[in-house]
Amino acid sequence: MTEDQVNLVQQTFAKVAPISEQAAVIFYDRLFEVAPGVEAMFPSDMTEQRKKLMGTLAVVVNGLSNLSSVLPAASALAKRHVGYGARPEHYPVVGGALLWTLEKGLGDAWTPDVAAAWTAAYGTLSGYMISEAYGSAQAAE
Template sequence: MNSEEVKLVQESFAKVAPISEAAAQIFYDRLFEVAPQVKAMFPDDMSEQRKKLMATLAVVVGGLGNLQSILPAASALAKRHVAYGAKPAHYPVVGGALLWTLEKGLGEAWTPDVAAAWTSAYGTLSGYMISEAYGTVQAAE
């Protein structure tokens, strides 16, 4: 990721942060709509899960300018997700739901440049997480 992409991701996330509860609800609703099979990996009461999602995103987005600072946490998260049943093929589904949520939440502020920056950020981190969790970089299908 280049510095302009980092700036676009951080500035756009700052616009989503005030509506983080609604954004998390929209994200999980979308995820379960497009991949209903993953719902079983989550608790019935999603309130804490939604808070964890937004807190994790805040840490990751805040650390994008110094990627090395967030990689240990991303590695640990990826390894925990294996125990929950996550597979490499889930990563692009989650990414799609995240980008869709951001597009809905940002409205006109979701520009092609912002979309590209988020796509780059998610691709970078999900590729790293897949590598950490499964031992090799695998093409997510």
């Protein structure tokens, strides 16, 4: 990721943060719409899960300028997700739901540059997490 991409992700996330609860609802609704099979991995009451999602996103976004600061937590998170039933093929689906949610939440502020920055951020982090949880061969697929 370039410094400009990091800045774009951080600036646009600051616009989503005030509506984080709504954004989390939109995200999970979209995720369960496009991948109904993953819904069973989540609790029936999603209140805490939505808070965790937005809290984790905030930590990651704020840590993008010093990526090594968030990698240990990302590694631990990836390994915990294996226990919940997450598989490498779920990561692109989650990424798609995240980008779709951001596009809806940001409206006109969702530009091609913003889309590219978020795609790079998610790709970097998800690739690392897949590698940590399943090994580097899975991350390359």
